[in-house]
Every structure is written in C-alpha cells, then in structure tokens.
Amino acid sequence: MAGSQDMFDAIVMADERFHGEGFQEGYEEGSSLGILEGRQYGTEHGARIASEIGCYQGFALAWKCLLHSSAGEKDSRKMKVVEALIGMIEKFPYDDPTYDKLHEDLDKIRGKFKQVCSSFSLGNARVEPERSP
Template identity: 40%
Template sequence: MTESEDRITDDIDRADLFDSIICAEERFEKDGFSVGKKEGKDRGLKNGFQKGIGFGKQIGEEIGFYHGFVLTWKNILEKKDERNTRKMKAFASLLGMLEDFDLSDPSVDDYMVKLTQIRSKFKQVSSLLGVQVQHDDGEAPERSNPQPSFSF
C-alpha cells in the first residue's frame, strides 16, 4: 500500500469511529426505549392482574354475603310462617338475581348494571326487614378518634 492509500484508509477508519460515536447516543436511546417499554408492559400486566384479583375477590365476597343473608332470612321467615308476604317475594327476586349473576365473566357489557341492581334490591330487602345491614369489605374501619394510649 502506498502512503496516500494509508491516509485514505486512516481517514475512513476515523470517519467510521466518529460515526459510531455520534450514532451511539441514538442507538442507546432506542435500546433504552425498547427495554423500558417491555418492563413497563410487564409491570402493567402484573399490577393489572393483582388489581383484578382484588376487585374480583371483593365482588365475590359481596355476592356471597348477599346470598347468605337472603337464605338465612328466608329460612327464618318460613319458620315464622310468613311465606306469602312482600318480604318473601323480594327475597325470591333477589335470590334469582344472585343466581343469574355470572361472576366468571366481568367483561359482559351489563355486568356493573346487574351488580348495581343487586345492591339496590338488597337495600330494598333490608328495608323490608327493618334492618340496616351493609356488606363489610373485610378491612378494619378507620377510627376518627383513636383511643388514647395510657403509658406510665
């Protein structure tokens, strides 16, 4: 190789070196974006799954509570021989709504509408019984005035 060819090769090598340095920032940005997008998607799916399990658990507990409440009171009223009353009709209606409610498919369009109807019917049944009952979601209630602690 001649001296001029060596200079041309050195110039090309230097140009490639500078191009790779200049393009490195862009390459790292693209790689970082790809990794971040994948990690964000994975975290989002995991968090969504956990929230979905929690929400599904709450709805299942609520429906189970209503179902147990209705069956218990229906049994009590039957023993009191109040079989043909408005209460029994309301119980039958609520029981039918509970049995028709499909817990396994929350993607149905009217899922929340049906859940709201069940809640309303439960309030009606509670009112007919003259009791004030509300489903507790299992969390400890917060106290607005906590008891003072005594320490000596």
C-alpha cells in the first residue's frame, strides 16, 4: 500500500511541481532577457547623451576659438560663459553610469548652453540627438 500511496502523491503533486519548475524556468529566461534589454537601452540612452554633450562641446570650442582673437569687454563676458560651459562638460562623469546627479548635471549643462546661445543672440538654438531608424 505504501508504494501506491507514493504513486498517488506523485500524481497529485505533479501539478504543483510542474508549476514550480515552469515558474523557475520562466524567471531565469526573463531575467536574462531583461539584462540584455537593459544593456541595449542603456547603450542607446548613453549614446544619445554623449552625442548631445559632444555637440555642446563642439559648439563651445568653436566659439572659444572665434572669440580668442577679440579683446572687447563684451567678448570677454561671452568668453567667460563659453569657458564655464566647457568646464561643466569637462567635469561631466562620462564613465560613471551610477552617478546619482547625472541628470541634474546634464540639465545644468543644457541651461548653460542656452545661456551661451542667448549671449550670442542665437535665439532658440537646440541640439537634437540623432534618432536611429
């Protein structure tokens, strides 16, 4: 009778066992896919931020070169704003994705870029990162 009882328990408990095994397999597969999707999203988002900051840096360096030859008081104020933007960009933590003030610093850089554009009377200049198809 003990053998038939074990067989009966195995049949009754099969549903619960298969449910547990299925859950575990699904959890493992979902975890590995989540890691892959997270890396892909992080790479794309990081590339957009780097592209945006690179545009700001190129813009600021170009204006710095153009202003370098000028010596007027008005141009010296512009040069200070441009150099402040360059300084902010140089301090930006490109290699630390866990930096908790990353978005705050990025917003400050965007604000400084707007200030530079305003000082040159460029209106509503915007940098749009490239969108991949």
